[in-house]
Amino acid sequence: MNASGKWLLISVCLGVLLNPLNSSMVSVALPDLQNVFKLDFMEASWIILSFYIASAIAQPVMGKASDLFGRRPIFLAGLVISFAASALTPLSPYFGMLIVMRIVQAIGTSMMVAVGMAIIRVHITHKQAAALSVLSIFLSGAAAMGPFIGGMLLYLGDWQAIFLINIPFVVASFLLAWRTIPKEEQSAFVTKGGMSFRKWLDLIDAAGILLFTVGLVALLTGLLSVKSSLQISSGNLTALLIGVTALWAFVKHELRTNSPFxxxxxxxxxxxxxxxxxxxxxxxxxxxxxxxxxxxxxxxxxxxxxxxxxxxxxxxxxxxxxxxxxxxxxxxxxxxxxxxxxxxxxxxxxxxxxxxxxxxxxxxxxxxxxxxxxxxxxxxxxxxxxxxxxxxxxxxxxxxxxxxxxxxxxxxxxxxxxxxxxxxxxxxxxxxxxxxxxxxxxxxxxxxxxxxxxxxxxxxxxx
Missing domain, CATH: 1.20.1250.20 (MFS general substrate transporter like domains)
Structure with missing residues (x-):
């Protein structure tokens, strides 16, 4: 692998590790977040749920987007979004805003995971298997070491540190990626104006994504609320019914559509x-x-x-x-x-x-x-x-x-x-x-x- 290939690999690895790292560091911060925002355990668990739901949806969608707009723009945009989320999340005055910023962070980091392996496969041709193994080590290592890193950061500072630590990685990855990831030609659908917004929504199965998201979130909200309140209220029952109905409609839709989520x-x-x-x-x-x-x-x-x-x-x-x-x-x-x-x-x-x-x-x-x-x-x-x-x-x-x-x-x-x-x-x-x-x-x-x-x-x- 030549020098340019090594720097390309480093830039991709620094960006890709942010998703597993941020999904795991927060596990140590749950008790601290409960105390700061005066939450019970069920409410605090949404800091985990929201990140994984957003990641599960964003990664396949961004993978399809890269086929149209190119892998370099998606990777760089993901870094910009991750920077904004990491800088703004510590300023969240209440837990609802923290969840919103956490979702934004999941989307940004998912954009890099969705295209990182493809960038290596396309642009690193010499010792490609070794490069992919290095990427896998960064992915699994970041997830495995997250609780340890989170514990160290909480010991040295407050919960905000687990978000601010992303900024040096984002900046380094962006500077390297800007110089090392080659520019690619966009899809003919984009350059010639052949891909309408309606076609794009059909391609990513926006209807399926919406049904899946509404069904999963409503079902999770209903189940967690029932346990928290120890009784089934009309609101809990409504959430459960919405969740089951939306997921049933999702299954029917996915079996019919040509481009299922x-x-x-x-x-x-x-x-x-x-x-x-x-x-x-x-x-x-x-x-x-x-x-x-x-x-x-x-x-x-x-x-x-x-x-x-x-x-x-x-x-x-x-x-x-x-x-x-x-x-x-x-x-x-x-x-x-x-x-x-x-x-x-x-x-x-x-x-x-x-x-x-x-x-x-x-x-x-x-x-x-x-x-x-x-x-x-x-x-x-x-x-x-x-x-x-x-x-x-x-x-x-x-x-x-x-x-x-x-x-x-x-x-x-x-x-x-x-x-x-x-x-x-x-x-x-x-x-x-x-x-x-x-x-x-x-x-x-x-x-x-x-x-x-x-x-x-x-x-x-x-x-």
């Missing part, structure tokens, strides 16, 4: 691939329930400082990073099934271990849980991707990858919903123990699914 017909045609995506949802539900729940357990139940919470959460990140390359070599030799089976066992044991914890448990017990989930996450990062490639016909691998990312986001959204529903208004030790019970049952289900899949394999069905 989520191609549901693909799931029906390829049941093995669908099975992999269901597993991936459960894997992320398990991992992120611990990822977002454990910092609050440490700070609220165990009264551990933000600094030491970040240090303890480092166990999760380091084990995940260390397991990933080992998993790659193992899976190359034996395929994904053994690694995914071991991962399911580790998640089951870790979840059961959570149930045994109490407020005076030694910290080594906490590290055991974090290590079990960290190693399993490293195995899953490689194993689930390998299983996807085995289960997906070559002609739809692009669509399969998009669905795979959607499944990851659904898992993270469900994890935040699960924590909010279990905890309600206040994070408690009893709620944390119930969370462990639910995670153990989910992990056991995943283990049974892996046993079943070990008999049938991951090969796609012949038609």
């Amino acid at each position: 989520i191609p549901l017909r693909t799931f029906a045609k390829h049941p093995v691939m669908t099975f992999i995506n269901v597993q991936y949802i459960l894997v992320n539900l398990l991992y992120y329930s611990l990822f977002f729940g454990f910092p609050s357990y440490l700070q609220t139940v165990r009264h551990v400082s933000e600094f030491h919470t970040g240090i303890l959460m480092l166990t999760l990140g380091l084990c995940s990073l260390a397991a990933s390359p080992l998993a790659g070599r193992w899976i190359d030799k034996s395929g994904p099934r053994p690694a995914l089976f071991v991962s399911a066992i580790l998640m089951t044991l870790g979840s059961v271990w959570i149930v045994t914890l109490h407020p005076a448990s030694p910290m080594i017990s906490v590290c055991v849980v974090l290590a079990a989930f960290g190693i399993s996450n490293g195995l899953n990062n490689v194993g689930m991707q390998a299983a996807l490639f085995q289960s997906s016909p070559k002609e739809i691998i692009g669509v399969a990858s998009g669905l795979f990312n959607t499944s990851r986001y659904l898992g993270t959204i469900f994890s935040s919903l699960l924590i909010g529903v279990v905890m309600g208004g206040e994070f408690s030790f009893q709620g944390f123990r119930w969370l462990g019970v639910i995670l153990a049952l989910t992990a056991l289900s995943l283990l049974v699914m892996n046993l079943r899949q070990n008999k049938t394999g991951y090969a796609p069905e012949s038609h």
Whole structure:
């Protein structure tokens, strides 16, 4: 790789890491945000939910936008939006404004994730595999190290620091990207005026996006409100009905449209691939329930400082990073099934271990849980991707990858919903123990699914 290629890679990596970093740093800041804005735990959980919902929608949309307007403009625009959000979010006078800025931040950082890999594939031709592996390390490393970095920033400053830390990365990435990302010709639809606004809305499936967003947000609002108030009011019931109706309409719309936001017909045609995506949802539900729940357990139940919470959460990140390359070599030799089976066992044991914890448990017990989930996450990062490639016909691998990312986001959204529903208004030790019970049952289900899949394999069905 020549010097220009290296600087291009650095510029892309500095921008792409912002999405996973900002999705994970906030996990340590939840108790602090509750105190500052006088929120209960359910209300504070929207700082996580809003980011993942916006990211799940923005990334595929921006991927399509890059095909029309070019990857360089989308990447640079994402950096500008991220800069504005990172600078303005600390000034939010109330929590509603913070959520709005958090959504803007998710959209901006998603723009870079959506085109970062494509930029490397198109413009770095020498040692491309090595460049893509570096990008993957930045993505997974930023997510894994987020709680540790967030804990350090909260120790040194206030919650605003977890947003201001983005600015140096954004500025550095913008300056490098402006000089290193080559200009591209725009789509003929744009240059010749052939793409009308109506056609653009059809292309991105604006109707599907709207139905999906309204349905998901209304359903989440209704479920979380019911738990928080411990009763079903007319407002809660209305939100639940709107959510269910909108999601039902979304499914019908996606099955009819030619350019669906989520191609549901693909799931029906390829049941093995669908099975992999269901597993991936459960894997992320398990991992992120611990990822977002454990910092609050440490700070609220165990009264551990933000600094030491970040240090303890480092166990999760380091084990995940260390397991990933080992998993790659193992899976190359034996395929994904053994690694995914071991991962399911580790998640089951870790979840059961959570149930045994109490407020005076030694910290080594906490590290055991974090290590079990960290190693399993490293195995899953490689194993689930390998299983996807085995289960997906070559002609739809692009669509399969998009669905795979959607499944990851659904898992993270469900994890935040699960924590909010279990905890309600206040994070408690009893709620944390119930969370462990639910995670153990989910992990056991995943283990049974892996046993079943070990008999049938991951090969796609012949038609």
